[in-house]
Amino acid sequence: MDHDFVVRKARISDVKAMHAMLLDNPEEEGLVLPRSFNKLYTLLRDFFVVVEKNSGELAGCCALSICWEELAEVRSLVVRNTFRGRGLGRRLVDACLSEAVTLELYKVFVLTNTPEFFAHLGFREVPKDVLPQKVWSDCLNCPKFPDCDEIAMMLRL
Ligand SMILES: CC(C)(COP(=O)(O)OP(=O)(O)OC[C@H]1O[C@@H](n2cnc3c(N)ncnc32)[C@H](O)[C@@H]1OP(=O)(O)O)[C@@H](O)C(=O)NCCC(=O)NCCS
Numbered sequence: 001m002d003h004d005f006v007v008r009k010a011r012i013s014d015v016k017a018m019h020a021m022l023l024d025n026p027e028e029e030g031l032v033l034p035r036s037f038n039k040l041y042t043l044l045r046d047f048f049v050v051v052e053k054n055s056g057e058l059a060g061c062c063a064l065s066i067c068w069e070e071l072a073e074v075r076s077l078v079v080r081n082t083f084r085g086r087g088l089g090r091r092l093v094d095a096c097l098s099e100a101v102t103l104e105l106y107k108v109f110v111l112t113n114t115p116e117f118f119a120h121l122g123f124r125e126v127p128k129d130v131l132p133q134k135v136w137s138d139c140l141n142c143p144k145f146p147d148c149d150e151i152a153m154m155l156r157l
Contacts, residue, residue, distance in 0.1 A: 005088060010045075010048060017057075017058040018061050019040055022034050031113050033075075033138075033141075046065050048062050048064075048095045050092055060079035062093060063075045064096035064099050066103070067134065067135060072100050072107070073111075073135070077089065077092060079092070097157060105157075106156060107156055109154045111135075111153075112153060115153060119153070121155070127152070
């Protein structure tokens with residue numbers, strides 16, 4: 001593990017950097033849904049961040065959103081370009097998964113255009129119709145709606 005970084009719950013003072021990270025990077029258009037400040041403040045308790053210890057700089061973020069009984073979603077995962085390939089994405093997802101277990105949520109899914117990364121972490125593709133209808137309410141706010149190209153993947157804990 002890279003000890004130069006720490007994963008912790010997000011704080012109010014992280015929001016501006018999280019907002020910038022989740023804004024579309026033109027080279028990676030559509031990989032993460034941009035989040036408004038309003039959403040980031042109201043959903044802040046869902047988020048983990050990974051921080052470089054020396055500089056205090058935010059390297060990435062990820063959220064665990066509770067969906068239903070036993071079901072949660074990993075969302076808004078991003079590691080900034082310069083910090084990739086150092087295990088930080090995995091550490092962010094692991095933090096979400098251990099919070100899911102603490103909360104007795106034993107099924108975690110993700111909707112993603114990066115299935116290879118999640119397959120590496122043990123997630124497996126599932127048909128979208130196994131997910132409850134409630135999941136799709138946020139899709140109305142997605143710029144791609146209704147032409148969704150994301151893959152649903154699930155991990156049972
Ligand atoms: C996907 C993303 C979060 C990965 O972050 P990262 O910090 O570079 O990933 P890690 O270094 O933790 O990688 C963990 C493992 O997954 C592998 N991996 C990383 N990205 C991968 C990819 N795109 N495809 C396949 N495997 C990948 C790594 O090789 C590593 O394997 P190892 O543990 O056997 O060495 C990052 O590339 C990103 O922010 N992408 C753009 C946003 C995005 O796609 N988010 C997901 C939205 S649901």
